[in-house]
Amino acid sequence: MFNQTEISSIRNFNRDYTKLLGILNKKVLGTPLSWTEGRVILEISFNHDKTPIEVANSLNLDKSYTSRIIKRFEKNELLTKSPSATDSRSVQLHLTSKGLALVKELDERSDQQIKDLLGNLSDLEQKKFYQAMSTIDTLLFNRK
Amino acid sequence: MFNQTEISSIRNFNRDYTKLLGILNKKVLGTPLSWTEGRVILEISFNHDKTPIEVANSLNLDKSYTSRIIKRFEKNELLTKSPSATDSRSVQLHLTSKGLALVKELDERSDQQIKDLLGNLSDLEQKKFYQAMSTIDTLLFNRK
DNA sequence: AATTATAGTGGACAAAGTCCACTATAATGC
């Protein structure tokens, strides 16, 4: 098991990474969306026909809060709702072309951020970064 | 430079790691402190005699917001202020024994969280995790 | 000495998030 120095290093890393991601995430700015709104619209874009409750669960958000965000999106014509085929309590969410365009913009900005952040690294360093990240990804999140 | 698949993987990782850290960070619960309050008291504990403005700058917080948090800490007897020797506009912050005890508790909880999170990994996996994390740490934050 | 910058504070406000109650429907146990 890790010793105290290692634990401290890990916590240190987590703090710094939190801070870094916090800074990156705040810059969803330039779009009219808050960070959480950005997460919500991205989540909806990942696989179509998601329901509000699925969104709320995936992102650990309060369902009432999520409901209001979605309502706002609907009002701003970023998405539409349609009745669920299988559960009439529920609705399915569909991004409009306006919503998709916004997602595209968000994606492009986020991609660019990553490039800016890591662009100064040499090719070898980038390779090392990517491998290290993949290692952690596999160990923590079981992605293959 | 990274290709699109790699960029996507990196963003994916960042999302998942954000979520993970978000979950971990929320659990400062069990103590009477919010996440930001936790960051503030830890920051003060790192090196004594910090001033409010230094805390605010390190954590990217609004100075007025920071001032209020510190005021709350003072009221709850977690810290005391003393006039700065070198700048009479400013004050130096000192944790009381109560404040130190709370920091200790926070530290122990955080350490335990890391152990819980990574405890299921085998020794080899833990070693790989630690090396990968250290690699990213060096590449992103220039720590040696 | 005059000007400009900075530390700290508080008022007023805005944004983000939580909690509760309610309706409508589904699922479960009998």
Next chain:
DNA sequence: GCATTATAGTGGACTTTGTCCACTATAATT
């Protein structure tokens, strides 16, 4: 099939968190 319990979605009311601005006191600059 009927009663009970659980779940999806919504809104009201509220708390927490964070922002913006203005002000005082002191420092630094010219």
